[in-house]
Amino acid sequence: MKVIKHxxxxxxxxxxxxxxxxxxxxxxxxxxxxxxxxxxxxMYEGMTTKEIYKLAFAILKKASNGDAARYNLRYALQMLxxxxxxxxxxxxxxxxxxGFKTRTNLTLQGKCVSHExxxxxxxxxSIWMVECKFHSSREGASDVKVPMYxxxxxxxxxxxxxxxxxxxxxxxxxxxxxxxxxxxxxENFASxxxxxxxxxxxxxxxxxxxxxxxxxxxxxxCLTTLTVAEKEKLLILDQILVKDLINDSKSLHxxxxxxxxxxxxxxEASQICKLI
Numbered sequence: 001m002k003v004i005k006h007x008x009x010x011x012x013x014x015x016x017x018x019x020x021x022x023x024x025x026x027x028x029x030x031x032x033x034x035x036x037x038x039x040x041x042x043m044y045e046g047m048t049t050k051e052i053y054k055l056a057f058a059i060l061k062k063a064s065n066g067d068a069a070r071y072n073l074r075y076a077l078q079m080l081x082x083x084x085x086x087x088x089x090x091x092x093x094x095x096x097x098x099g100f101k102t103r104t105n106l107t108l109q110g111k112c113v114s115h116e117x118x119x120x121x122x123x124x125x126s127i128w129m130v131e132c133k134f135h136s137s138r139e140g141a142s143d144v145k146v147p148m149y150x151x152x153x154x155x156x157x158x159x160x161x162x163x164x165x166x167x168x169x170x171x172x173x174x175x176x177x178x179x180x181x182x183x184x185x186x187e188n189f190a191s192x193x194x195x196x197x198x199x200x201x202x203x204x205x206x207x208x209x210x211x212x213x214x215x216x217x218x219x220x221x222c223l224t225t226l227t228v229a230e231k232e233k234l235l236i237l238d239q240i241l242v243k244d245l246i247n248d249s250k251s252l253h254x255x256x257x258x259x260x261x262x263x264x265x266x267x268e269a270s271q272i273c274k275l276i
Contacts, residue, residue: 004048006138013043018052024209025071026274027060035059061224066271069222069242073212074138074200076222077179079231084134086235088118090219091132091177091198093240094208095121097215101165108164110156117157120164120171127164128196129154129171133178142178144185147195150176154195179208216273218242223272225265230255242269 001013015036022032039055061068069076080087085105092102101122108117119130131150133142154174161168175196176182182190182197190197201207212218220242221231233255239245245252246269252262 001043001047002045003052004046006049010046013047015040018056022056022060022071024213025060025067027064027067027071031060031063031067034063064271065224065268066274068224069218069268069272072222072224073209073218074179076219077200077208078136078138079221079228080179080219080235081134081136084132086240087134087179088132089238089240091130091208092119094211094215094217095119095130097217098211099123103164106164108157108162109160110153111159112156115153115157121175122165122169126173127169127171128173128175129157130175130177133176135178135180138180140180141183142176142180142186142199143183144189146182147176147186147190147193147197150174151193151195177208216243218272220245223265223268225261225268230257242272245269246273 002010003013004010018039019032019036022035027035035056038059039052042055043052057068057071060071077087077090080090088104092104096102103120104118106117106120108115117129118132121128121130131153133146135141151174154171158171161170163169173194173196175198176190177198179200181199182202187197187202189195197203198206198208200209218241220226220234220239223231223242226234234245234251237251237254239251246266249262249266252265257265
């Protein structure tokens, strides 16, 4: 059976790959088995991977909003666009959960010109600059030109002292983050140049996906009990994570949700973070 990927490429259907993606959602083995059986019954030659994803999502959602939301995670990151401003805030929260002090949306003067810096991190008196490359399309990739360009900006900034967190500080290292992936040339150039990369699945054991799952740091855009408009309102109120709603549900009242809707949202939020 052949399927059509997001890129338009035609490839053989890989049921094991689908099974692994369902397992990553945290769904129970019986639900995964049921999902695979139902999808195989509805498969046809030339079906798109997008259609398969929608079918799997619908089956999971019928059984468990929490499992469906975790399965929806990569698309949820895309919903932090289109400009990527909320993606930058989300990445800042991932690093804050690891003990970094963070600041976002900075303008710093380099030796030659000024630069807009998406995120600055500080830990143990070391400061990193972080540049975020947001892609609104699933197929978008950051190629080698990205780390080459960011390296030149880092070199212009690192020779100057800055006031970011306190006093006179130097930027000692650079990270680049994308919600999709980097090309192999980009990975090789970054490794050679001492630049750290972070993407959906890179590095293998400490990727965005790993960081999210490890700390239950799910973006609220993965919630299935909220509309797109409601999610946008919450993001504007600086509610970025599902955990934010669990810790303080007042923002749900602020955007006009009824008590019954709020109970449903909080129930799903607890399921996503596996608190119930």
